Amino acid sequence: MNSAAFVVIAILTLAAAVAAATLQKLMHAALCFAVAFVGVAAFFFLLGAEFVGLVLVFVYIGAVAVLIVFTILLTRRDLEKDRSFNWSGVVIAIAVFGGLLWAICKTQMLSSSAPQIQPLTVKHIGAVLMTDYVWPLQCVGLLLTAALIGALVLVMEEKNSKSYRVE
């Protein structure tokens, strides 16, 4: 049953990813991108890492996908015509794919059977985050707070600019 689910999810994810790369309308591509995220999250569910899958849905569909569609909406005036083919992009994509493939094939772990691991529960993740990885967590928190304040500063009203008052 698991392998059947794997094949279905893999086809869905790959189809969505290909559609995201090839569709003419940028907005459709962005929405297909979100579907691909759903597929990846489903893989995590299949592997028993529910927490990671849920966070992926939460962050990437709830926030990043919305951010992408808004970026497209607010920056492109003509959504359909701006589609030029970029050969350097193809070269970089193939290079990245080749590099990843090489790294995967070189990995020793693939040949050995998977060790018995405990299921990844939320409680376990929480305990590890609060003990072993507490400093990286704090650093990420600091970075995100800085980004939030930076965003606020960017959109903050300038004091000396003329603001209109409606009586």
Next chain:
Amino acid sequence: MTDFVDQIFIQAKQRLLLPLAHSPNWVVQIASSLVNIFALLAAFLTLFALISVLERKILGRMQNRYGPNRVGPFGLFQPVADGIKMLIKEDVVPARADKIVHFLAPILIAATAILALGVIPYGRNMTPFTIDGGILFFFAVGSTTELAVFMAGWGSNNKFSMLGAMRAIAQMFSYEIPLIITVLPVVMIVGSLTPDAIVAAQSGYSLGMVPHWFITTPWGAVGFILFFISGLVESNRTPFDVPEGESEIVAGHMTEYSGFKYATFFMAEYIGMFAISGLGVTLFLGGWHAPIRGLEVIPSYVWFFTKLSILLFVYIWIRGTLPRTRIDQIMNFAWKFMLPMAFTCILAAAVWHYAGRGLAAWFWSLGVIAAAYIALSILLDTRRKFAPRTYRFAE
């Protein structure tokens, strides 16, 4: 006897699955899920039909008029008439609309709203789908709604739709943060993201009559109020219904929808309201636990749906009472008041926990919240709130 009535739905489901006893495991699993799904849909679509007519009746009573009273006794069959009307209406799709996105948006919004219902415990042993991070699942699924609203707004190719969608997304994003942060103290105190564990942690009574629901603690009470307000915003209800303010932007992101697609949006909105109220009941109002020990003979699901109905009544009551707020007021309220208060809840819950969870802890926790509230009201200077609005890019 009490146990039998309490577990009657569980027994019924086991009877139903009895013919499959010798099938492979995955067949039983799928059949069991299907039974759960059908039960959920039947229960909540009935509740939707009931609430849609009750809301009009209650609003009518509040506005000193009759409300629907033509179809059936007391107008109770009004939803049937409405449903038939919606089904046979013409489905108009704008010529310049993006057909696929326009079509998919109502489906996505309804599907996510129904999915969120799946993790709420409706009674003893009555959680349709038990997953480790149930609360997280609820919010992960709920966050997909924003994309669906965007699809509706953008796919319609209409400026009112797009403006409505932008308003909806702006306020949903802003209130999702206090919504989730008010859930954190509960998760902290219980030590689990599973709704069943959260309900189990609220069992028991002090002195036989004060239930150990989280709303009886200071941080829980404040958290519940914040959660309820955020829930109002998330379900686009009055007084936070700017995304579909009829007098301003027609119907927001639903402007270009007609017939059954509009009905789907309408249904998704109500189902979302049920889901967020159900989560509120689970988190703060003790889930399916009875309020007094002596009343535990009444089945657990009756208590859950009683609490849910009370919350829904408050939703309707608020709709009948308050006018619509302005978008800048909504945003200011979210970022300047709701967010700091939500953070205070976390602190107050920690104080409550480490002071021993007793009466002294109760007052310590209250002290933290009172201090934060007074500090906020001084800092925000509430007298200035009623100044005329200043515009940056318009006159």
